[in-house]
Amino acid sequence: MTEQHHGGRIVGPDYLLAGRYRLDSKLGGGGMGSVWLANDTLLHRKVAVKQVTTTVNMDEAQAREIRRRATREGRMAARLDNPHAIAMHDVALDGGEPWLVMEYLPSRSLAKALGSVGRIPPSEVIQIGARVADALAEAHTAGIVHRDIKPGNILIADRGAALGMVKISDFGISRATGEKDDDDSDVITGTPAYFAPEVARGADPDEASDVFSLGATLYTATEGQPPFGTAADTRELLHRVALGEIQPPRRSGAMTAILLRMLEPDPKRRPTMGQARDELIALQSDGRTRASLNSPLRAADGAVPYWARRGSTSGSTERSGQRPSGTAPFATGPADTRRLPRTSYAPPPFEPAKRKPTLLTQPYLSMAIAALAILILIVVLLILL
CATH class of the missing domain: 3.30.200.20 (Phosphorylase Kinase; domain 1)
Incomplete structure (x- = not known):
């Protein structure tokens, strides 16, 4: 309705x-x-x-x-x-x-994009992280803790003049630093899959827990699932989070080092949001400075990533977050429901393994026969003499 x-x-x-x-x-x-x-x-x-x-x-x-x-x-x-x-x-x-x-930003959430492509290349996730971290660093400077950073609250413009722009939304449960919360102290607000370990253990969210939540969000974008995995039972998930034992990232590439620091179990060892932003900016291949953050996401070919465009749909080759070489970007019209073609793969021709030569193989076998014949000839000559 x-x-x-x-x-x-x-x-x-x-x-x-x-x-x-x-x-x-x-x-x-x-x-x-x-x-x-x-x-x-x-x-x-x-x-x-x-x-x-x-x-x-x-x-x-x-x-x-x-x-x-x-x-x-x-x-x-x-x-x-x-x-x-x-x-x-x-x-x-x-x-x-x-x-x-x-x-109003005509957009899709990062969560919705991941629902289509599964995961996104690290080079593009680095750009998302730098932009969101820039906004959150400013929020922290203003004394605001977001408390619910997750893929569903990161928006990517999917059409119009703003295509490819990234924005963090929903400060609905945000809180000023030091502000007393009148809510039930036994209730943890936020989304458990992106909690920092200390929050899962009952501590109040702060700037350091925002850093962890952003790290968990970027991890999810590259790995295809949150750092503590998934569980239907919220209590089981909270137990995993409280232990702080993440599944090591395997696809984060150049982002791995800063990602692991953002996901440090000890909040005192995490970077500030501003430091995380600066490190993510430094990883951008074209060396853009903070002043140029206000720009759309770019894929390796310089265009806005295909998954960020309105009308893109899921397909087998999208699950890696990569568009196959030689295919055109999706059209932005809603009627475009094509699937990306499967990339073909042919294994190399079978070649039997080569054995090392032995005394039972040529030319060693011929040499052995010749030596035996000479030995027999010598024995015969000695008998005749």
Whole structure:
């Protein structure tokens, strides 16, 4: 359903929010509510508006907490002014309830991309990591801890003028450094597969745990699964995370050293987010500086990676994150549902292993026969004499 009740009103397409934002279509949902595409009738631009979970049928204390959290998210996100963080435009009140009005980026999440290609080449993951780390380093400088860094919260523009741009989103459970959390202290917020070990053991998330979560996200992008694997049982997964024993990366290439430092079990031994960003920038093959981070992702051929384009689909050769040599990038139209062709492989002709010569093989066999004949001849001559 695209319509639902909100504070006694039916909210759906064409609904005018706060007298300014006209809803278009639902983009998705999250832990705190749904996200809609809307038109800003004042500035004539598309925006994303996040609908806070309805407070209908809640007691006043619960409703007040929901509103407080939404306002906090808007306030924190508004502190950031980084090209790799989704911008917060407004906190709109409608019927006494807050809606977050954010930059709209036509995009897919890194999680969705990985669902199609399985994993991504390290050279492209390095670029993603450098851009996200740049935004998070600025957040940490501003005293903001994200607390939920994962592939689902990293967006890559998949069409339009912004094609290939990378942005971190959803500061919905972020918290200012040192800010008291009124939540139940026994509840861990975030996504367990990307937790830092100390968070799984009950410590409060901080800048160092953000570094670990970003490392876990980059690991997942290159390896195809999180560093602690997967488990249907959340408790089992949390136990693995708490032990801090990751599965060693096998496909991370030049990124391996910085990745392992970001995934250090001891938070004191991890780099800061700024240091991680600088090391990731240094690994970029073309030597781009921080000033040039505000640019689209590039594959080895200089184009935006095929998996980041709207209309790309999964296929057998995509599982490695590489497009086969000689194939064209996917078209960006939604009707393009082709699969990439399989690459052919022919084994070399069979060649029997060569044996080392022995006394039973030529020319040693002929020599042995000749020597035996001479010995027999000598014996015969001696007898005759």
